[in-house]
Amino acid sequence: xxQMGKRYKCEECGTEALCTKVGEGQPICCEKEMEVLEPKAxxxxx
Amino acid sequence: MNTTVFLNIATAICPDRDIIxxxxxxxxxxxxxxxxxxxxxxxxxxxxxxxxxxxxxxxxCNQHIEVYFATAKLGAIFVPINFRAKADEVSYMLDNAKxxxxxxxxxxxxxxxxxxPKLSFIENCVSTDKKLDGTLAYETLVSSSVxxxxxxxxxxEDITILMYTAGTTGRPKGVPLRHSAFAGYVIxxxxxxxxxxxxxxxxxxxxxxIAGIQAMLAAVYGxxxxxxxxxxxxxxxxxxxxxxxxxxxxxxxTMLKWVLDDPDFDHADLSSLKVITYGSASMPFAVIKSAIxxxxxxxxxxxxxQTETASTITVLGPDDHVIEGTxxxxxxxxxxxxxxxxxxxSDVQIKIVDESxxxxxxxxxxxxxxxxxxxxxxxWKDDEKTARAKTKDGWLKTGDKGWVxxxxxxxxxxxxxxxxIRGGENISPEEVEDVLHSHxxxxxxxxxxxxxxxxxxxxxxxxxxxxxxxxxxxxxxEYCRSRLAGFxxxxxxxxxxxxxxNTMGKVLRKELRTNYEQLSK
Numbered sequence: 387x388x389q390m391g392k393r394y395k396c397e398e399c400g401t402e403a404l405c406t407k408v409g410e411g412q413p414i415c416c417e418k419e420m421e422v423l424e425p426k427a428x429x430x431x432x
Numbered sequence: 433m434n435t436t437v438f439l440n441i442a443t444a445i446c447p448d449r450d451i452i453x454x455x456x457x458x459x460x461x462x463x464x465x466x467x468x469x470x471x472x473x474x475x476x477x478x479x480x481x482x483x484x485x486x487x488x489x490x491x492x493c494n495q496h497i498e499v500y501f502a503t504a505k506l507g508a509i510f511v512p513i514n515f516r517a518k519a520d521e522v523s524y525m526l527d528n529a530k531x532x533x534x535x536x537x538x539x540x541x542x543x544x545x546x547x548x549p550k551l552s553f554i555e556n557c558v559s560t561d562k563k564l565d566g567t568l569a570y571e572t573l574v575s576s577s578v579x580x581x582x583x584x585x586x587x588x589e590d591i592t593i594l595m596y597t598a599g600t601t602g603r604p605k606g607v608p609l610r611h612s613a614f615a616g617y618v619i620x621x622x623x624x625x626x627x628x629x630x631x632x633x634x635x636x637x638x639x640x641x642i643a644g645i646q647a648m649l650a651a652v653y654g655x656x657x658x659x660x661x662x663x664x665x666x667x668x669x670x671x672x673x674x675x676x677x678x679x680x681x682x683x684x685x686t687m688l689k690w691v692l693d694d695p696d697f698d699h700a701d702l703s704s705l706k707v708i709t710y711g712s713a714s715m716p717f718a719v720i721k722s723a724i725x726x727x728x729x730x731x732x733x734x735x736x737x738q739t740e741t742a743s744t745i746t747v748l749g750p751d752d753h754v755i756e757g758t759x760x761x762x763x764x765x766x767x768x769x770x771x772x773x774x775x776x777x778s779d780v781q782i783k784i785v786d787e788s789x790x791x792x793x794x795x796x797x798x799x800x801x802x803x804x805x806x807x808x809x810x811x812w813k814d815d816e817k818t819a820r821a822k823t824k825d826g827w828l829k830t831g832d833k834g835w836v837x838x839x840x841x842x843x844x845x846x847x848x849x850x851x852x853i854r855g856g857e858n859i860s861p862e863e864v865e866d867v868l869h870s871h872x873x874x875x876x877x878x879x880x881x882x883x884x885x886x887x888x889x890x891x892x893x894x895x896x897x898x899x900x901x902x903x904x905x906x907x908x909x910e911y912c913r914s915r916l917a918g919f920x921x922x923x924x925x926x927x928x929x930x931x932x933x934n935t936m937g938k939v940l941r942k943e944l945r946t947n948y949e950q951l952s953k
Contacts, residue, residue, distance in 0.1 A: 391445045391626040391655070404624050406444035430621040431709045431735035431744050432633070432650035432682065 388413060394420035433619065434586045434611035436504045438653040439465050442625040446655045449630065452494045453676060454660040459494055461625075461655070464501070466579045471502035474577040478533055478556050482507035482584060485594060487531040487554075488640075489513040489522065489540050491662040495560045495570060496639045497648060499535050504592050507584040509608075511594045512640035515540070516857075516917040523547040524603050525596050526554065528812065535570070538562050588612040594812055595642060597739040598851070598858035602866070606812030609642075613742035613806040616779060617646065618653045621744075625655025632704075634659045634672060634681040637856070643712060643735075646743040647682055656680075666690045670700040680707040682735075684856030685715045686887050692722050702727065711735040711744075712856030713888045714844060717770040724753055736773035736842075740821065740828055742806045746782065746842050748774030772841045773834075780804040782842055784835055789823065792835075799848045800834045801827040850941050852881035852889050857919045859891055861941070864922065867915045868893055871908060873901040878931055878939045879922060882951050892951065893922040894944055896930055924951060 388394070388405045395402050396415035403413055403420060413420040439461070442451070447462035459467070480486060486503040488496055488510065496512070503510040511529045513522055515537075522543070526534065531551075535558045536544055545566075548554060556568055563569040592611045596604040623629075633656050637644045651658045659676045661668060664687055672678065683691070688710055691697060708723070708730050715734065724732060731750035737743040748768065755765050768774075776782045783791050784798040792798045807828045810818035822828055833845040852859040861879040868877040875896045881889035897903065905925035912921045926948060932940040 391624055391628075393624060404441060406441050425623050426621075428749055429680070429707045429731060429733070430623070430650060430654075431711075431733045431747055432622065432647040432680075 387411070389422070393423040395423050396420050433615045434504070434588055434590070435592055435614050435618075435649055436501060436586065438615075438618065438649060439468065439501055442652055442655045445625040446627055449655060450657045451652060452497060452658050452660060453632075454494050457494065461652075464494075464498065467498050467574055468501035468505060469579045469581055470574045470577040471498055472505040472582045473580065474573040475502055475506055475508070475533060476582060477577065480506055480508050480533055482586075483591075484508045484532045485511050485529045487511045487513055487526060487529065487534040488536075489515055489544075490535065490537040490560050491515055492635060492639050492644070492660045493537075493560070493662065494660065495535065497652075497658070498574075500593075500639075500645075500648070504586070504611075505582050505584060507586045507590060509591050509594050511596075512645070514596065514604075514640045514917065515638070516919060518915060518917055519543050519547050520915065521604070521917060523551065525606075526551055528596075528603075528606055529594055532556075533558065535560055536567075538564055541567065586611065588615065593645060595640070595645070595739050597642075598860045598863065602860060602862050604860075604863075605814060605817055607739045607808050608810075608812050609739075609742050609808065613808075614646070614649050616806050617742060617744065617777075618650050620779060621777070622650045622654045624653060627655075629655075631656040631679045632659055632676055633657070634661070634669070634676070634678040636661065636664050636669060636681050636683055636687060637712075638663070641712070641856070642737070642739040642743045643682055643856075666694050667696060670694070670696060670702065673705060674701050677704040679704055680709070681705065682709040682711070684712045685710060685719055686713070686855040688723055689716070689719045689886065692719065692726060697726070703729065705730050707731045707733065707750075709733045709735050711737070713853045716885070716888075720753075720769060724755075734773055736844075738830060740808045741780075741802055741804075741830075742808070744777065745780040745802050745804070745806075746773045746776050748772055748841075768841055768843075771843045771845075773844055774842065775840050776802075776842065779806065782836065783827070794838050795835050797833055797835045797845050800830045800832045800842065800844075802830055803827045850880070852879070852891050854881070854884075854889050854891065854919055855887045859920050861891075864891055864893070864912070864916060864920055867912055868895065868908070868922075870915075871903075871911050873897050873903045874908070875899075876931055878941055878944055880941055880944045880948065882924065882945070882948055884923075890923040891920060892924040892926065892948060894926045894928055894931065894948070896928055926951075 398416035443461040452459040559567040591608040593609045732753040734748035735744040736746045781803045833848040864879040877895040884890040
């Protein structure tokens with residue numbers, strides 16, 4: 387199941403997606419499951 | 433992506449979380465979205481269309497943010513006006529932007545009464561707090577309109593904000609800022625709203641300032657709660673940090689100094705603070721060193737940018753504020769802390785050039801130029817100033833002097849032009865001089881910035897008097913009081929027989945600065 391507020395990235399084409407509604411299944415791109423992007427190591431300046 | 437999508441995303445992820453906490457009132461993401469939709473529909477009813485300008489003259493408050501999103505949802509352009517500006521200055525900005533609908537706090541309505549009759553293009557004026565004759569009432573507009581999402585066609589490259597900034601010459605310059613400029617920065621640097629992670633950002637800087645707008649948009653996208661204060665006041669700031677358990681904030685160097693110097697600082701519980709960003713003016717080394725020592729739990733970030741760059745372009749990060757390692761490493765870090773603005777963000781290029789525009793090698797001082805997708809394409813309706821500010825191949829001349837070291841850190845070496853920066857506010861010397869020239873006793877004048885331990889710089893007027901005329905410094909400063917925003921008013925007046933000039937007759941401001949820089953110490 388996808389996680390609310392998480393970003394996903396396609397390793398093949400670089401497309402990024404942001405989950406704004408939880409649902410069944412996994413996000414797929416280029417016929418592959420997209421990877422969850424980890425939070426940035428540094429805080430933003432704002 | 434356009435910035436209105438930030439609100440839709442965060443509303444979908446954390447609808448019930450507060451986006452705004454302001455003087456005891458709380459607005460959730462869902463409520464902000466609903467009120468912005470209602471206001472957008474009300475504005476559409478007033479005839480506001482794609483590309484029209486909607487002005488805002490008010491201190492920080494929830495209405496500021498609602499009006500921004502309502503305007504943006506229509507594809508119109510939000511124009512925040514410096515609330516410290518005097519009638520003449522406000523009139524110029526409203527006229528230059530050709531504002532169609534103006535929102536203003538009731539305290540500004542009296543001033544507006546004197547200038548609005550001359551500005552016939554302003555079709556409606558809305559009082560944000562109470563109903564006054566000749567104005568529409570804000571809450572009536574909101575409550576009487578439908579909450580449906582408006583479906584405007586908004587392009588990523590459309591202008592969303594027209595922001596005025598002081599130049600070194602004359603009147604403020606309008607900087608049109610595109611949705612993509614903010615989206616590029618925010619999406620690239622801020623974690624999106626997360627249903628578990630909660631952050632609270634105290635907005636200490638005004639929303640007519642680029643740093644205020646950037647922080648607001650970052651907070652909306654990041655699902656953070658924005659704690660608003662009308663204007664910065666040090667004791668109020670400390671009280672709110674404690675009460676609201678604020679986790680991050682942005683301060684200009686003058687504000688940080690006030691916080692550290694306040695007698696209540698040692699008793700204040702600021703333990704909730706995790707990140708303090710500073711910028712908008714050079715940070716005195718003693719102030720940041722003291723801040724690091726007194727608040728060792730805080731991550732400090734120096735963010736450098738300008739209105740023309742849609743804010744941050746270089747960052748000196750938290751690791752650079754931790755003075756540890758070998759003696760050589762410590763020395764390097766202390767040097768960076770004293771003058772570096774860090775490294776360029778990944779979507780920004782920086783180069784240093786000499787007066788002929790040729791790139792300079794490492795460690796050579798020249799003007800800092802910036803290039804990237806977020807940089808403004810040009811000033812509002814001013815090709816002449818645009819041509820002076822940008823090179824033909826798209827580099828922005830920042831007006832700041834500096835150098836880059838072998839590690840890629842950018843260092844500041846003062847302004848390359850005559851701009852005065854007082855407490856993070858840019859002041860055009862020429863604008864102050866125009867007012868002084870209208871004084872009946874003044875023959876000629878040059879306004880310079882002189883160092884000040886509190887404000888960074890203070891404007892100082894060097895004047896010559898007309899033959900046979902006498903006046904006092906106090907009288908001249910008083911003359912400026914009603915004609916210029918408070919922060920622009922000269923704090924010192926020096927009488928001289930004549931101004932130093934070059935062979936072409938140009939006033940040698942550099943010589944004046946050298947002569948009088950010790951004045952305030």
